[in-house]
Amino acid sequence: MSDRGTRLLLLASVFAVATCGLIYELICGTLASYLLGDSVTQFSTVIGVYLFAMGIGSYLSRFVQGNVLRMFIRVEYLIGVVGGSAAAILFLCFAHVSSFRVLLYGLIVVVGTMVGLEIPLMLRILKGRLEFKELVSKVFTFDYIGALAASLLFPLLLVPHLGLVRSGFLFGIVNAAVGLCAVEVLRRELGGTAGLRAAGWTAIILLGAGFAASDRIMTWSESATYVDDVIYARSSPYQRVVLTRSTNDLRLYLNGNLQFSSRDEYRYHEALVHAGLARLPQARRVLILGGGDGLAAREVLRYPGIEHITLVDLDPSVTGLFSRQENLVALNGGALSSPKLQIVNADAFAWLRGRTDQFDFVVVDFPDPSNFSVGKLYTTAFFDLARGVLAPGGAMVVQCTSPFVARKSFWCVDATLHAAKFVTEPYHVYVPSFGEWGFILASREPLGGVWQLPEGLRYLTPQTLATLFAFPPDMGPVPTEVNRLNNQALVRYFEEEWAHYVH
Amino acid sequence: MITRREFLVGSACAAGLAALSGCRDRDGGLASRIPGEILGANSAAGHRLRTGALPPVSETIEAEFVVLGGGVAGLSAARQLRRSGVNDLLLLELEDEIGGNARSGSNAVSAYPWGAHYLPLPSEESVEVAAWLEEIGLITGRAADGAPIFDEYALCADPMERLFHHGAWQEGIVPRLDVPHAERAQIEGFLARMDRWRTTRGSDGRRAFAIPVDRSSRDTAFLDLDRVTMADYLKREGWTSEALRWYVDYCCRDDYGASADAVSAWAGIHYFASRNARAANAPSSAVLTWPEGNGWLARQLQQAVGTDIRPKSLVWSIDCPPSGGVAVDFLDLASERSIRVKARGAVCALPRFIAQRLIHGGPGAVAVFPDLVYSPWMVANLTLRQLPGSTSALAWDNVPRESRSLGYVVATHQSLASHPRKTVITYYQPLDDVPPQQARETALARTHESWAGQILADLQRMHPDLPAQTARLDVWLWGHAMIRPVPGFISGPTRRRMQAPHGPLAFAHSDMSGISIFEEAFTRGIDAANTLLASRKTLSPA
Numbered sequence A: 001m002s003d004r005g006t007r008l009l010l011l012a013s014v015f016a017v018a019t020c021g022l023i024y025e026l027i028c029g030t031l032a033s034y035l036l037g038d039s040v041t042q043f044s045t046v047i048g049v050y051l052f053a054m055g056i057g058s059y060l061s062r063f064v065q066g067n068v069l070r071m072f073i074r075v076e077y078l079i080g081v082v083g084g085s086a087a088a089i090l091f092l093c094f095a096h097v098s099s100f101r102v103l104l105y106g107l108i109v110v111v112g113t114m115v116g117l118e119i120p121l122m123l124r125i126l127k128g129r130l131e132f133k134e135l136v137s138k139v140f141t142f143d144y145i146g147a148l149a150a151s152l153l154f155p156l157l158l159v160p161h162l163g164l165v166r167s168g169f170l171f172g173i174v175n176a177a178v179g180l181c182a183v184e185v186l187r188r189e190l191g192g193t194a195g196l197r198a199a200g201w202t203a204i205i206l207l208g209a210g211f212a213a214s215d216r217i218m219t220w221s222e223s224a225t226y227v228d229d230v231i232y233a234r235s236s237p238y239q240r241v242v243l244t245r246s247t248n249d250l251r252l253y254l255n256g257n258l259q260f261s262s263r264d265e266y267r268y269h270e271a272l273v274h275a276g277l278a279r280l281p282q283a284r285r286v287l288i289l290g291g292g293d294g295l296a297a298r299e300v301l302r303y304p305g306i307e308h309i310t311l312v313d314l315d316p317s318v319t320g321l322f323s324r325q326e327n328l329v330a331l332n333g334g335a336l337s338s339p340k341l342q343i344v345n346a347d348a349f350a351w352l353r354g355r356t357d358q359f360d361f362v363v364v365d366f367p368d369p370s371n372f373s374v375g376k377l378y379t380t381a382f383f384d385l386a387r388g389v390l391a392p393g394g395a396m397v398v399q400c401t402s403p404f405v406a407r408k409s410f411w412c413v414d415a416t417l418h419a420a421k422f423v424t425e426p427y428h429v430y431v432p433s434f435g436e437w438g439f440i441l442a443s444r445e446p447l448g449g450v451w452q453l454p455e456g457l458r459y460l461t462p463q464t465l466a467t468l469f470a471f472p473p474d475m476g477p478v479p480t481e482v483n484r485l486n487n488q489a490l491v492r493y494f495e496e497e498w499a500h501y502v503h
Numbered sequence B: 001m002i003t004r005r006e007f008l009v010g011s012a013c014a015a016g017l018a019a020l021s022g023c024r025d026r027d028g029g030l031a032s033r034i035p036g037e038i039l040g041a042n043s044a045a046g047h048r049l050r051t052g053a054l055p056p057v058s059e060t061i062e063a064e065f066v067v068l069g070g071g072v073a074g075l076s077a078a079r080q081l082r083r084s085g086v087n088d089l090l091l092l093e094l095e096d097e098i099g100g101n102a103r104s105g106s107n108a109v110s111a112y113p114w115g116a117h118y119l120p121l122p123s124e125e126s127v128e129v130a131a132w133l134e135e136i137g138l139i140t141g142r143a144a145d146g147a148p149i150f151d152e153y154a155l156c157a158d159p160m161e162r163l164f165h166h167g168a169w170q171e172g173i174v175p176r177l178d179v180p181h182a183e184r185a186q187i188e189g190f191l192a193r194m195d196r197w198r199t200t201r202g203s204d205g206r207r208a209f210a211i212p213v214d215r216s217s218r219d220t221a222f223l224d225l226d227r228v229t230m231a232d233y234l235k236r237e238g239w240t241s242e243a244l245r246w247y248v249d250y251c252c253r254d255d256y257g258a259s260a261d262a263v264s265a266w267a268g269i270h271y272f273a274s275r276n277a278r279a280a281n282a283p284s285s286a287v288l289t290w291p292e293g294n295g296w297l298a299r300q301l302q303q304a305v306g307t308d309i310r311p312k313s314l315v316w317s318i319d320c321p322p323s324g325g326v327a328v329d330f331l332d333l334a335s336e337r338s339i340r341v342k343a344r345g346a347v348c349a350l351p352r353f354i355a356q357r358l359i360h361g362g363p364g365a366v367a368v369f370p371d372l373v374y375s376p377w378m379v380a381n382l383t384l385r386q387l388p389g390s391t392s393a394l395a396w397d398n399v400p401r402e403s404r405s406l407g408y409v410v411a412t413h414q415s416l417a418s419h420p421r422k423t424v425i426t427y428y429q430p431l432d433d434v435p436p437q438q439a440r441e442t443a444l445a446r447t448h449e450s451w452a453g454q455i456l457a458d459l460q461r462m463h464p465d466l467p468a469q470t471a472r473l474d475v476w477l478w479g480h481a482m483i484r485p486v487p488g489f490i491s492g493p494t495r496r497r498m499q500a501p502h503g504p505l506a507f508a509h510s511d512m513s514g515i516s517i518f519e520e521a522f523t524r525g526i527d528a529a530n531t532l533l534a535s536r537k538t539l540s541p542a
């Protein structure tokens, strides 16, 4: 190859190398903010450490003796392998290592140092081939352009279309390919090339395999965060839905939060439904808000008098899953396919707002109020609407998180129901996979009636029922604010209480 | 390796993607590709008023009363006339939609404000506003102690506001994060002082600072505060904290479009000390808001007025002939014909800097006020494919501390949906870094791309991914957005003279208050209508 051709090729590799270098940095920064949160801090520290490591690399380049070209090629391979698989490594290890930050910054320092070596080495390789003035100007120009390319490619193409893990492998391959090209083009200056060539191909094959397996890597990393085997994992537009199973347990997680364990969910759902419904012999029409798993519906369907159930759940992927998947249909007894049941996939608040029809029993089974959008579903405004659809003599039950862990949160829901002109009967039940769990039965007038429990229950009896309504002192009433759209008091209590509990 | 270091540092942005996409903008990429346009109060029409290139009157119509201007003051006046039994009424508005500074827009994602976006709960003295809120159902009832219960859906949902400083968010706008102890003490001292002002009354029994402003005490001890700037007042009291100064500047710029060294101390303190609302279901400091901001309120007023509203009508002459009555000439922009309305009397609810050039005749000379100062503003609405940042933390009002803008409000904040994704955000910036006239000229000369670049770069510091999520960005330039209460204006003679009727012409605009807020415009409208009604018998038909 002509000298001019060689020079051009070397400059092209400056461009490629610059792009790769910045891409790794962006991947690490984005990943750190994905996994650790607070994007601005994560990004600035990642960039800072990365740049510093590049400085170390540049400094170290002075100690490179002998065949600079060989060294450059080795560095390319190394960056390709380490930088290229960094995203995958970080994702896989996130759930396992105790100090994720050490690993993160360790990787950043390694990649940064190698990237810092590149350009000084390249300058030395090109030294004899170009005049100094031109050398500096050309190398740095290509370096700049490469950086610009990376900064455009990353947000516009790579993240949306390839994802972080795959983008990492792709650019790892580019790095290794630059090394391999150098081997081919400059073999005369290298002496023996067999070893280098083999190493280059190995790197590319490894990275290519990683690229191909990216999806599976993501699934592994997810299963690692769960104790049991992940049998289903999918993101709907609303949430991440994950099902796990072990020999005798089936669990549903939404956004990583346990919704039920098949081993004890009956305790939860029997308590949720029967404490109220068993006292309403006249009940015909039932409304279930949330509860797309069909487990509350299963309990409601035990009453032959029930004529119609309306189930409102936001996420069609959840109601769909629980209508079709065999294990799950076995668990909810096919409740979602009952001719008495109508599924409405809608946002409960907006749906309720336009309602004029009435229900004898309303089951409110939303996720815990851990953020402001769910917090709205526990406000005076929401309960006012719910009161509007409650038939005379009817009752509503609300799942209210744990009165043991989140005592203020629990009693805040009670205070809010009172502010919305309900009379309430708070109660609680022990669900082993959850702990002590709380519910509140609410109605316009005090509920009379005796419990007439249906057949086939595994937990509730008239005797157990009576004990649920007694609150020991460590879970007893505390004064709280009323939860309103304009104060979201509940979310604040909830965050505080669960944060203390976890740590 | 200096090159890449420089590449990043040269982007001069605090962190991460912010830095990188910042460069993208400078390369003319994103900012020029995001669709949108520059809108603004009809400037072509304004130009015609100045050059006088208008067709002669070709038709004459009659009405008992005519209202000029369909902003909040004009709509409120028309409503008051209507409910007092005036059937023969006409309201003329230049733009194709009513609302003036409270106007709003909408698209497939949401309605959004173009100007005024919230109404604080009414204070003790704002009785007309409170009565109206009750009438339109925003006050839904009263607690046992008489405190009003406000419509929970209209109260600004929590979290209401947050501040971005040094790369992190804090709840609330009063700076707390990274504020040294001594400065924090000053802030506490300042707020405590403002609380005391709130309850201070003059020898006339009135509160020192009230809304409407003309219900404030006239004690000279208080009015003396109108002679100095807010900045001087802070200095005098020993409040030198930078964080406090930022906060006070923010508030002055928010309400008056100018910082503490441009507005009077009386006006500055008024912002903090005038509001003392009572509410059974919200704190005193709560505000009412809607996706379209005060456009919602303007719509309610419009409904009360009914159909006698003529948009696209440029008023170009207001004549008070010696024979009595008024003759108002306007250009119907749709047909390019000039029409004359003869009426017994008129409410002039136009900004005074325009109105004073249009009035002729009447008793004595027409008062002209050459020194009125109005602050220019830029407002942008951005349609986003994705809510910025994480959903759970997003507040209604999001304010960056290191910026010339006042940040943005989220139009879908009041939405009940638990998973809102697309949204519209409204970005506010008073153009007060140079004198108003200069700011107007510079603003008008700028291209859409130049505004978009600046706005996106600012927002990107808070939300690195925001530019990539922006589907559309429209800019609205308000040349004369709000009257500026410069020292002497609130207490001086100008305002009193502005309020005096001119023959059969009663005036109503928030600029006569010196403070441009909904309550002022609303009450001025009622007062002007009442002035006409009081002399209804003595006013002769035109």
Ligand SMILES: Cc1cc2nc3c(=O)[nH]c(=O)nc-3n(C[C@H](O)[C@H](O)[C@H](O)COP(=O)(O)OP(=O)(O)OC[C@H]3O[C@@H](n4cnc5c(N)ncnc54)[C@H](O)[C@@H]3O)c2cc1C
Binding pocket: B041, B068, B069, B070, B071, B072, B073, B074, B092, B093, B094, B095, B098, B099, B100, B101, B102, B114, B115, B116, B117, B118, B119, B294, B313, B314, B315, B316, B349, B350, B351, B354, B377, B379, B478, B481, B482, B508, B509, B510, B511, B516, B517, B518, B519, B521
């Ligand atoms: C960006 C911005 C944000 C604001 N935010 C708030 C807020 O959040 N809360 C608040 O209370 N206030 C806010 N304000 C203040 C707002 O100006 C007042 O609340 C109120 O809307 C002013 O009403 P007005 O009727 O006095 O004046 P304007 O709104 O100025 O009404 C005057 C009307 O006259 C029309 N007009 C002008 N010339 C002619 C002509 N020749 N012929 C016919 N018609 C004509 C105009 O088109 C306009 O409709 C804000 C203002 C701006 C600009």
